[in-house]
Amino acid sequence: MISKVEKRDRSMDKRTTISRPTEGAAGKTGSWRDQKPVLDQKKCKKCLRCWIFCPEGAIVRKEGDAVEIDYEYCKGCGVCMKECPFKAIIMVREGEVYENQEECAKEEP
Amino acid sequence: MAIKDLPKDEYLLKGNAACPGCPASQALRVVLKALGQNTTMVVPACCTAVIQGIYPKSAFNVPLMNIAFEAAAACASGIKAGYKAQGNDDTNVLVWAGDGGSYDIGFQALSGAAERGTDMIFICYNNQMYSNTGVQRSGATPYGASTTTTWTGKLEHNKDLSEIMIAHHIPYVASACVSYPEDLYAKVQKAKSIRGFKFIEILAPCPPGWRFPMESMVEQGRLAVESGMWALYEVENDKMTFTGPSKGILEGLRQRKPVVEYMKAQGRFSHLFKPGNEGKMKIIEQHLDVVWDRYRKQSSCLK
Numbered sequence: 001m002i003s004k005v006e007k008r009d010r011s012m013d014k015r016t017t018i019s020r021p022t023e024g025a026a027g028k029t030g031s032w033r034d035q036k037p038v039l040d041q042k043k044c045k046k047c048l049r050c051w052i053f054c055p056e057g058a059i060v061r062k063e064g065d066a067v068e069i070d071y072e073y074c075k076g077c078g079v080c081m082k083e084c085p086f087k088a089i090i091m092v093r094e095g096e097v098y099e100n101q102e103e104c105a106k107e108e109p
Numbered sequence: 110m111a112i113k114d115l116p117k118d119e120y121l122l123k124g125n126a127a128c129p130g131c132p133a134s135q136a137l138r139v140v141l142k143a144l145g146q147n148t149t150m151v152v153p154a155c156c157t158a159v160i161q162g163i164y165p166k167s168a169f170n171v172p173l174m175n176i177a178f179e180a181a182a183a184c185a186s187g188i189k190a191g192y193k194a195q196g197n198d199d200t201n202v203l204v205w206a207g208d209g210g211s212y213d214i215g216f217q218a219l220s221g222a223a224e225r226g227t228d229m230i231f232i233c234y235n236n237q238m239y240s241n242t243g244v245q246r247s248g249a250t251p252y253g254a255s256t257t258t259t260w261t262g263k264l265e266h267n268k269d270l271s272e273i274m275i276a277h278h279i280p281y282v283a284s285a286c287v288s289y290p291e292d293l294y295a296k297v298q299k300a301k302s303i304r305g306f307k308f309i310e311i312l313a314p315c316p317p318g319w320r321f322p323m324e325s326m327v328e329q330g331r332l333a334v335e336s337g338m339w340a341l342y343e344v345e346n347d348k349m350t351f352t353g354p355s356k357g358i359l360e361g362l363r364q365r366k367p368v369v370e371y372m373k374a375q376g377r378f379s380h381l382f383k384p385g386n387e388g389k390m391k392i393i394e395q396h397l398d399v400v401w402d403r404y405r406k407q408s409s410c411l412k
Contacts (some may be wrong), residue, residue, distance in 0.1 A: 020165060078323065
């Protein structure tokens with residue numbers, strides 16, 4: 001009985017309306033963005049407020065609590081910029097020139 | 110509980126169809142972190158039914174069932190009964206409904222499930238209007254707020270669903286806000302550990318519906334709590350405790366921020382700042398005093 005449950009019969013999948021968990025269920029939502037957040041790693045104190053408040057989950061928490069912005073899905077709402085207590089995140093228009101660009105550019109797409 | 114202690118797992122996947130700066134998706138991330146993989150969700154008609162994305166993709170990494178507006182709690186009762194029949198009594202059944210699906214349309218199913226004491230968690234994310242269908246007034250819309258069906262501001266005060274649920278004498282009722290994720294996480298974890306019907310209400314400041322810039326979503330939630338327009342509390346077995354800034358406000362250790370500070374950033378209250386509407390502002394302030402007086406009386410009774 002249990003083995004049957006584990007080996008799920010997928011032959012019906014195409015005939016039923018069951019959706020499967022997928023990243024990007026609404027497409028690459030990064031294209032919705034008007035302004036993009038840029039993180040200055042030097043100012044970042046790893047408090048993780050941007051990570052928990054990002055509505056999209058587009059701020060990735062890495063080993064050692066460092067954070068990285070996933071530009072593929074970031075919708076550019078700016079909550080991270082507003083909530084960062086150390087002002088380590090700024091919002092810039094695509095293609096705009098800003099301070100510390102060279103250092104931050106490593107992480108940009 | 111610090112932010113660092115929250116788990117890394119994400120059950121709401123990136124690239125979902127939520128608006129930028131959506132409070133519901135942020136709250137969902139925190140709630141599902143607390144509940145974990147062993148969870149089944151029931152979602153009635155609300156914004157979350159859109160956030161899921163389009164068939165054949167789903168933005169949720171947990172099983173989820175969509176159901177009609179009025180049937181969410183009834184459907185969850187059925188799912189719980191089904192799991193029990195299979196001998197599975199530890200899967201969390203979570204209803205995630207908006208204020209329309211709990212204050213108004215979904216209320217009879219919610220009240221019925223609470224009365225039966227079905228073992229589930231019912232979460233109402235309250236953005237104080239029907240935002241999915243284009244910002245109509247709901248039973249949760251506060252006095253004076255402009256919506257597409259109350260152009261000149263609503264003339265009635267909102268009802269208080271959490272207090273109605275306290276009157277159901279269920280084991281756990283809590284009120285939370287998206288701006289306090291640690292508090293929300295702790296409350297969901299507590300609800301998870303309790304058997305029976307649990308109800309949590311989360312304030313969700315909706316940028317397009319309340320008409321404020323999307324980056325101030327978290328700030329608006331914080332202002333709502335600090336100004337006393339929203340209270341953080343929990344009622345466990347008829348014992349009421351306030352948490353976060355609301356605790357200080359209740360005990361008189363902390364002054365409520367002027368309600369004007371909360372309202373001025375929101376387009377839905379902008380007409381109250383025009384000449385001739387000073388009376389309406391006064392009504393809101395007087396109502397807040399009444400609400401906090403009631404909280405004080407309640408918390409001294411429910412000790």
